[in-house]
Amino acid sequence: MRLFLLSMLAVSALLFPPAAAQDAQPAGEEPKLEIGAGGRPVGQIWSRSPVYAEHGMAATAHPLASQIAIDILKKGGSAVDAAIAANAALGLMEPTGNGIGGDLFAIVWDPKTQKLHGLNGSGKSAMGTSYAEFIEQLDGLTSIPPLGPLPITVPGAVDGWFELHGKFGKLPMADILAPAISYAHEGHPVSPVIAYYFSRNLRAFERNEAMIGDFSNARATWFATGAPKVGEIFKNPDLGRTLSLIAEGGRDAFYKGEIARTIDAYMRRVGGNLRYEDFAAHSSKWVEPGCVSYRKGFELCELPPNSQGFAALQMANILKNVDLAQYPRGSAEVLHYITEAKRLAFEDVARFYADPDMSPAPLEWLLSDEYGRERFALIDPAKASPAFGPGEPKLEGEGDTTYLTVADKNGMMVSLIQSNYRGMGSGLVADGLGFMFQDRGELYSLDPNHPNVYAPGKRPFQTIIPAFMKKDGQPYMSFGLMGGGMQPQGHVQVMVNIVDYGMNLQEAGDAARLNHEGGRAPTDPLNIQDADLLGVLHVEPGISPETIERLQAMGHKVEVVDNGVMFGGYQAIVRDPETGVYHGATEMRKDGQALGY
Structure with a gap:
């Protein structure tokens, strides 16, 4: 930074800032008084x-998510437990930057093994769609569109939570997800920067509704009365129910249960390529x-x-x-x-x-x-x-994201990042689930000779x-x-x-x-x-x-x-x-x- x-x-x-960089003064209004910083x-x-602080620390993009992480630490949770709780809350409170429709990466310092552990929680493209079929779906486009069904890959965040929790967690996952579930049903006040991004995303979605195809579920979830405003109490009961299913049924509830079947049916309806089998086959990678x-x-x-x-x-x-x-x-x-x-x-x-x-x-x-x-x-x-x-190997023969970090009393430190990629994501929300799918697949190359070329069952850059x-x-x-x-x-x-x-x-x-x-x-x-x-x-x-x-x-x-x-x-x-x-x-x-x- x-x-x-x-x-x-x-x-x-x-x-x-220079006058040219400031907002223009509307005619008839009093001039704005610029006030600089005070002293320190x-x-x-x-x-x-x-x-x-001595015993634990959390730093996230939303004060309530940081507070949730500290509460989990005080209850005896590990830094990983607290990071998952904060990430779940941020998917609700900062959906402009992340959510369970996206991917996750993490680095964990484990004081017991005295080493760093890395987790790649990213998902793959549809196994049943070949390169030739994908090119045909693009219908003459020379790049992958940023919205709609084509750039959607399997969301890896939920599996990433459970991989991290299985290795480093202490508290039950139901306790970890409980704060986010409660806020989803009871509501939370929208904060200023997130309100700004809500407005930006809504404008972009409305300009590109034809590319999205089905914006009705997303509009009902976040924009029923326009973009949420600063201080407005925002609720997402659909997401609360989805998180409750995950809390009760584990990662299989998302990848092999009711949620995966709902997504399969929705993708078939809107012309998406992902199927139940893609979710059932997903796994994170250490x-x-x-x-x-x-x-x-x-x-x-x-x-x-x-x-x-x-x-x-x-x-x-x-x-x-x-x-x-x-x-x-x-x-x-x-x-x-x-x-x-x-x-x-x-x-x-x-x-x-x-x-x-x-x-x-x-x-x-x-x-x-x-x-x-x-x-x-x-x-x-x-x-x-x-x-x-680029170098020659000497060999023989305006995405939006959330980042958070948590540390606990034992010295465990978690560095975690999670995103839907561009903006809030693809613009598509499956029926009743309360989260938007990522558009990470926009980042494949279409050059058949490129290492990052689209292929079935492949992780994108x-x-x-x-x-x-x-x-x-x-x-x-x-x-x-x-x-x-x-x-x-x-x-x-x-x-x-x-x-x-x-x-x-x-x-x-x-x-x-x-x-x-x-x-x-x-x-x-x-x-x-x-x-x-x-x-x-x-x-x-x-x-x-x-x-x-x-x-x-x-x-x-x-x-x-x-x-x-x-x-x-x-x-x-x-x-x-x-x-x-x-x-x-x-x-x-x-x-x-x-x-x-």
Whole structure:
């Protein structure tokens, strides 16, 4: 979540955006009075204090979900129990970012085994639809539509809960899901940022109802009287009943029982490809997190493909070849190096990242120090390179997401991310179930020679990634950041803020960020010629005008974006290696809260 404020001029830019970036003043209204931040006795004036607690900590995108997690910890639940409870609540309270119609990834530090465990809880495409049949269904389209039945893959979140719970859970699942079920029936007040996203999603859905096909169930669930407003009491009794079935019948209630049969019937009605058999065959996958050393004893850890987590590791491997701390935070030099490292890493993402069961990537080579040095050597420190390409293996022979993190009294730390992908998802809701199906299948390539090409029973490329950091080999920080291709960039910026610039956990997330967009994508044909390989460097208003001018002089296309939407949303927990005290943080771009006890 990026970056850094260079001077009081930069602070002024953050607090008082340029006039062109502000809302236009309607005729006849009084001018708006701009009010900047007050003072602080410690730390940066644009941030606030992290939360400190000894026994447990939760940081989520909604205060009520954080409170639920703490309640579960106090009842004797593990960090995994609390994370599942919070995630279930967020599917109700923040359906603009996640839900049980989507996928899940998690990293767990287990104090008993003293190791990181990774879970890939993503689902697959329909087993009964071949590539040729899928192409025919597209009816001449050259890419997979973002809405309607075609981009829907099997939702993996519920199975992910039960996999995590089976290995690390303590409390009964019925107790874990009870708070979300209660809020679904009794209601909760809608928070400001989520109300904003409700409105955005409704406008997008209404513009594209023809693509969706059947928007009636979604409208009845969330938009019967328009988009939910701030402070409005929102209920979703259908979701409450679905969660009750899961609480009583376990994961099989979702994948082999009444819920799966309801989905099968609905998919047949709306022209979807998923069938009961796809749900019955689904399973999550335990994977080994990868870690790369950065500097000062810090290691960044991420999950392997089909997620994009290793893009952050590739960026770290490139950036450790330059001492960023020699430059001021928020300087053109720092933003330039981060941007070019991102562009280099994402070229490899577009070329190699896919379902490893069908298209293994050369991961050891991609994460090697040698390859990091080779890629760093391609960066011109004085100007942006017009184009990069993917590396050649040296081998022998505006999705929306929720991220949360929880830590318990025993030292277990959970980094969990969950999403329906683009917006609220596909726009489709099965009869009476109260959740929207993800549109993750939009991320398949249609190039038959691409590793990420659509195939039956295949996991698509995934953007959602949880993160973890170690310090001197010990668990240090569980963290993550929401938002499509922003996520690897955000992970690296947070790491740089903490390691290179000594920011505290809260400041590292509140500081102004960059988000580079452009270059090749995993959905592109391998031989694409017309991609915008330079792309656009988006920055927040906290980046100074001087830095922006210098970046433009270096050849970057720079745009200032002041609404925070494309820069993600951050949660983090640090465990002090000497005292065991937890530090928790959320950030200003979301409604979230860090709580401890």
